[in-house]
Amino acid sequence: MEVYECIRSKLKVREFKPDPVPDRLIAQMLRGGRWAASARNRQPWNFIVIKDRQTLAQIAQIASSGSFIGDAPLGIAVVMEKQGRPELDAGRALQQMELVARSQEVGGCVAGIRGEENDKVKELLQVPEDKELITVMAFGYPTDAAKARGKQRKPLSEIAHAERFGQGYLAG
Numbered sequence: 001m002e003v004y005e006c007i008r009s010k011l012k013v014r015e016f017k018p019d020p021v022p023d024r025l026i027a028q029m030l031r032g033g034r035w036a037a038s039a040r041n042r043q044p045w046n047f048i049v050i051k052d053r054q055t056l057a058q059i060a061q062i063a064s065s066g067s068f069i070g071d072a073p074l075g076i077a078v079v080m081e082k083q084g085r086p087e088l089d090a091g092r093a094l095q096q097m098e099l100v101a102r103s104q105e106v107g108g109c110v111a112g113i114r115g116e117e118n119d120k121v122k123e124l125l126q127v128p129e130d131k132e133l134i135t136v137m138a139f140g141y142p143t144d145a146a147k148a149r150g151k152q153r154k155p156l157s158e159i160a161h162a163e164r165f166g167q168g169y170l171a172g
């Protein structure tokens with residue numbers, strides 16, 4: 001799939017078919033994440049692959065905005081070193097995993113897991129205290145309903161500037 005089309009058509013998916021994500025694809029997603037750039041090339045990430053249904057259900061119960069994880073065949077927890085730019089680096093790795101997944105028709109959705117919920121998921125996944133759990137991202141094959149959903153973005157004219165903030169960029 002052409003890169004721009006892969007990006008444009010990538011949808012968040014919160015409703016999944018029960019089919020498992022093949023191990024070969026999971027490995028390719030992890031490799032995609034590993035190739036992401038990171039500040040000073042520290043590569044401060046760890047990825048926990050979660051397929052166990054009970055664990056996914058437990059995370060879904062804890063994460064108030066991530067109940068969809070309980071319906072996904074796969075979760076990938078992203079655990080970062082705390083120093084540096086953990087959220088920025090994690091976002092880049094996740095995006096690359098998503099694009100590899102999308103190229104094989106697999107979609108997903110990030111769950112923001114914060115505060116006490118974050119502590120509980122960290123404990124469940126036995127994440128060391130000195131590391132930061134950024135998210136658990138759910139992955140799987142989308143249902144037909146999920147595939148039919150559209151995507152909305154602000155117009156480029158609202159967010160793109162030429163040379164200085166506030167000067168409209170006339171995209172061709």
Ligand SMILES: Cc1cc2nc3c(=O)[nH]c(=O)nc-3n(C[C@H](O)[C@H](O)[C@H](O)COP(=O)(O)O)c2cc1C
Pocket residue numbers: 010011012013014065066109110111112113150151152
């Ligand atoms: C950092 C981040 C956190 C997110 N947290 C949640 C979340 O907690 N729960 C949820 O249902 N969706 C979450 N999302 C999904 C966004 O709502 C979704 O990407 C956005 O609505 C755009 O979806 P689209 O690409 O299908 O248009 C999150 C996305 C990002 C990038």
